[in-house]
Amino acid sequence: MKHTLLQMCPLSPTLDRQLTELFTVHKWSDVTDQEVFFKEHGNAIVGVATAAPTGVPNDIINHLPNLKVISCRGVGMDKIDLNLAKQKKIQVSGTFGALNECVADMAFALLLDTVREVSTADRYVRNGEWLKGRYPLTTRVSGKRLGVVGMGEIGSLVAKRAQGFDMDIAYHNRKPVEGSPHLFKENLEELAEWCDFLVITVAGNAHTKNLISRSVLQALGKEGFLINVSRGFVVDEDALIKALSQGQIKGAGLDVFVEEPKVPSSLLAMDNVVLAPHMASGTIETRKDMEELVLENLKYFFESGQVKTPAF
Numbered sequence: 248m249k250h251t252l253l254q255m256c257p258l259s260p261t262l263d264r265q266l267t268e269l270f271t272v273h274k275w276s277d278v279t280d281q282e283v284f285f286k287e288h289g290n291a292i293v294g295v296a297t298a299a300p301t302g303v304p305n306d307i308i309n310h311l312p313n314l315k316v317i318s319c320r321g322v323g324m325d326k327i328d329l330n331l332a333k334q335k336k337i338q339v340s341g342t343f344g345a346l347n348e349c350v351a352d353m354a355f356a357l358l359l360d361t362v363r364e365v366s367t368a369d370r371y372v373r374n375g376e377w378l379k380g381r382y383p384l385t386t387r388v389s390g391k392r393l394g395v396v397g398m399g400e401i402g403s404l405v406a407k408r409a410q411g412f413d414m415d416i417a418y419h420n421r422k423p424v425e426g427s428p429h430l431f432k433e434n435l436e437e438l439a440e441w442c443d444f445l446v447i448t449v450a451g452n453a454h455t456k457n458l459i460s461r462s463v464l465q466a467l468g469k470e471g472f473l474i475n476v477s478r479g480f481v482v483d484e485d486a487l488i489k490a491l492s493q494g495q496i497k498g499a500g501l502d503v504f505v506e507e508p509k510v511p512s513s514l515l516a517m518d519n520v521v522l523a524p525h526m527a528s529g530t531i532e533t534r535k536d537m538e539e540l541v542l543e544n545l546k547y548f549f550e551s552g553q554v555k556t557p558a559f
């Protein structure tokens with residue numbers, strides 16, 4: 248007998264097909280009348296497949312009395328209420344370990360692009376500006392100071408990349424990371440003031456909402472750059488827009504936004520920002536690994552009662 252799943256969002260053609268081969272799958276996008284849907288299928292659904300940007304609203308969890316497992320593509324758990332899941336004894340898995348390298352690569356790509364102005368210079372060449380004069384000088388990357396906010400697995404990989412660029416590295420965390428060779432700064436403003444490039448890799452949750460506040464941006468200063476591959480809401484976006492437009496910081500490289508895919512029009516108009524469409528884990532190889540793990544977690548759960556890579 249096939250177990251019944253609710254799929255919250257499209258994943259990939261391959262994974263969508265594999266899921267329908269192994270399970271009876273209801274797609275949330277096909278649901279027209281929620282009340283009727285829950286009445287007809289609510290009791291049968293034992294698993295949910297989703298992705299980090301979609302998660303599962305509490306209202307849906309509360310309508311699935313036999314839900315036992317949520318398998319999420321991604322590591323950000325900000326759209327899944329883990330406390331509610333714990334309370335209801337629902338296991339939750341993320342694709343931990345599968346995307347760290349690519350997210351760290353993307354942080355570094357944004358850093359290099361923002362500081363050396365690659366995207367801006369590309370527009371300059373395409374617009375025929377080069378024919379009228381030379382491109383202004385940019386800022387050196389190598390040998391500078393990198394501040395990492397959230398020295399977890401991704402933060403450590405960003406630091407590893409920065410070592411190849413001879414950077415001095417410091418970080419801010421709730422507590423020092425045991426065995427880390429990097430300088431711990433208990434005070435986030437102090438880290439921002441110390442560094443040239445502040446890279447945000449911390450998990451997005453209620454504790455980190457607006458962590459990068461106006462005062463942190465002020466401390467980063469007019470020669471400083473901000474890179475965010477975490478969640479948009481970790482940065483006070485209004486304060487960031489102000490800081491960028493008033494020259495309080497020099498530039499920003501952003502993969503995430505508060506109301507993505509909507510990006511504030513003021514950011515779209517700025518030349519000192521590099522904007523990416525939340526694509527840090529979006530490589531063919533990594534997405535394949537992530538999707539295999541989404542499936543693996545579901546299969547393993549229904550065989551053993553445990554997910555492979557649990558969120559708690």
Ligand code: 8YV
Pocket residue numbers: 298299300320321322323324346528
């Ligand atoms: C994307 C991410 O969510 O893992 C996360 O938390 O933000 C990313 O990997 C990706 O689209 C996975 O669905």
